Amino acid sequence: MLFNSIDFAIFLPIVFILYWFVTDKNLKLQNFLIVVASYFFYGWWDWKFLSMILFSTIIDYSVGLKLGNEKDQTKRKVLLWISILVNLGFLGFFKYYNFFLENFSAAFSFFGTEIQTNSLNIILPVGISFYTFQTLSYTIDVYKRKLEPTKDFLAFSAFVSFFPQLVAGPIERATHLLPQFHRKRTFDYSKAVDGIRQILWGLFKKIVIADNCAKFANLIFNNSGDLNGSTLVLGALFFTFQIYGDFSGYSDIAIGTSRLFGFDLMRNFNFPYFSRDIAEFWRRWHISLSTWFRDYLYIPLGGSRGGTWMKVRNTFIIFIVSGFWHGANWTFIVWGALNAIYFLPLILTNNNRNNLEIVAKGKLLPSHRDLLSMLFTFGLTVFAWIFFRAENLGHAFNYISEIMSISLFEIPMITERRSALVTIILTSVFVIIEWLGRDQQFAIAKLGFTWEKYLRWSFYCLLAVVIFLFSGNQQDFIYFQF
Template sequence: MLFNSINFALFLPVVFLLYWFVINRSLKAQNILLLASSYFFYASWDYRFLFLLIFSTMLDYFTGIKIAGAKNIAYKKTWLWISIGVNLGFLAFFKYYNFFSVSFSEAVAHLGFRVDPWTIKVILPIGISFYTFHGLSYVIDIYKERIRPEKSFINYAVFVSFFPLLVAGPIERATHLLPQIKKKRLFDHARAIDGLRQILWGLFKKVVIADQCSQYVNVIFNGSASFSGSEHIVGAVLFTFQIYCDFSGYSDIALGVARLFGIELLRNFAFPYFSRDIAEFWRRWHISLSSWFKDYLYIPLGGSKGGLWMKIRNTFIIFLVSGFWHGANWTFIIWGGLNAIYFLPLLILNKNRANLEIVAKGKLLPTAWEFAGMVFTFSITVFAWIFFRAASVGGAVKYIAEIFTAPFFTYPIRLNIPFTLLICFFLIVEWFGREYQYALGKPDIAFPKIARWSFYYVLVLSIWYFAGAEQQFIYFQF
């Protein structure tokens, strides 16, 4: 059930009406409804993997209780590693088994041995990378005595499987979401309207920008040899917009839907393409994943407390693991490695926290230096995204080579004029909304009513005009 589907457009109002107008007097009933709706939402993808979600939820629920009740550290560690081992074991099997099998056979082949890889057709359960990290953070936080275990299985299960975030995040923390699930929620009209605005902007980014970009991107990447160097650059730039609008569009819809139910989720994007350096980019891109790796991997490895070489080592580990988290392909690992290399000069010069505030805060335009930093950061990000998009490392290298070997100065592929104007419109709206939680997060009072509603109608008509076949969100495959 896609957010951008008719099925979801029918599903959401039904759950909303039941939640606020039928069982609104009972918090327990509301949470049961959220859990049942979440399991229905997940089962609509593939009911066969619903048992895996429930098993993972039960495992971490009971493991948390066992850890909190342990009488000695050895017992606590045993239950912690049971949870980590089983969760990562499932993730490794479903997501990485064939990758390791094929990679091993290729590695030993270089040593002169022939080993036929034993591969099987494994279907990746949707959302497994996200709900696995929900459970792991919960268990680790209990082990570290940051939180107490949740006694209600219903409450904990809602935390793990709340349907807006279930299949593509954001990756939530029990310290943030569980208190909201346990607290009585009252309908807030202003919050609901704000949620609808964020849903609308998310749909615009997905349907109008990302899905239209994908049409050009697929043609150029799949038939790169027949395009000029300038068209290769256009393809890479359009993919840069596609993946941002696709994933941040999903996150906007997820946060907006959660707000309709009186719940605030963690922010996942903060206008990353307006970043002045790569460190700032990674503070603004997929924030929930970056912060997860920081808290549960980078800091336990020593963080920035050691010497320079330890900082460099930990940085490379974080970026390589982040790349591998995205999928079982060397292209993702190289993408992560490239970003680590980009990050290295800032780390060595101790400039990785130079840009903490949003660019040109309180100003209409950035300075020339800020603009140059934004252009440079965007350019190296576009280059790294080529590896992320390519089907193989060889395909990425070939694509990059063709930028320079194909007729470079040929006029690039002609984009649809209305679509080109909409990309410009999108960038302008994002720029003027960059100081808020999302592009349309500016208070209503700043604009006349007629201007606001005219703007909303433009978004709705654009979505209607460009809507076609339902396209999955890119991060569903991760």
């Protein structure tokens, strides 16, 4: 079920009413309703894959209980590896089977030996990368004794399947989200209103910005061989704002929806395109995944404790693994490696933690230095997104080579110029609003609070009207494919 669909617009109020007015604030009933609603939400896409969520839930719940009772360290390691291998085994089969098979065959062909392979027509379950990492965080934290295993199967099932963030995150830690299913929840009007405001902004990002940018990004990338360099630059820029509006919009809707039910999810985006270096960008982009890899891969590998070489090695590992997490394509691996290369000068000069505060804090405009740093970092990010969006490496290199040609200085070849101009104007307004609200949890969290009440509500109504006017160009969320 899509957040930007009529189905969800009907589903959400029904669940909300049942949750607060029919369960009589009974914790067990509330958790039961969340599980039922979450399975219905996911099953709306394809009910056959519900068994995978249930199986993953049972495995990690059982392993967690046994880890809590087991004292022998060897046996505890065996239990941990059972959870890791089962979860990553499912993920590997559905997401990477054909990729490894094709590359295995290509490797033999390179040495002159042809082997016959049969790829499978595998449907990738929506959200498998997200809920797999979420359940793994539980098992690993129980193993490390950072978390007591839960004996409440219902609460654990709700944690694994919680519908707002089930299919595209944020990837919650068990230490943060699971205890919330054990605590009594009461309706908080201010939290609910704030949640609705964040949902509204998330829908604006997705429907007005991302879906409109997608129209031109898809058109340009799919026909890049017939277009000049200046048009391809526009295509890369359109995709840059498409993926941000799409993914951060989903996160805003997920976080806002969770607040309606009394839950707090972790922040997933913190205005990343205002970053002054690539390290700051990765502290602000897809925070739940970046911190997951930091805590469960980078630090166990040694983190930054072993000198410069170890920091460089571990940085490349987590970026390449992060790229591979996104999909079974060499373009994602190159994208990850490219970001690691961007990171390299900061590591070598120990400048990777220079920009921890928001840019131009307390000021309306950035300094010239900050502006140049932001533009440079943004340019690096746009370049890397070309690999992320391209169909394959050949497509990416051809796309970049045309940008580097003399055709970069030609007039862009866009047929629907009026529509493209409207999209550019809307995106520019969006960037301004994001800049003004960059010190908040989301851009319009406090925007208009000093205005007259009728002006503030007029702004919200305007957003709703614009969302409705552009709702006909519905696109799937990009991260559903991951």
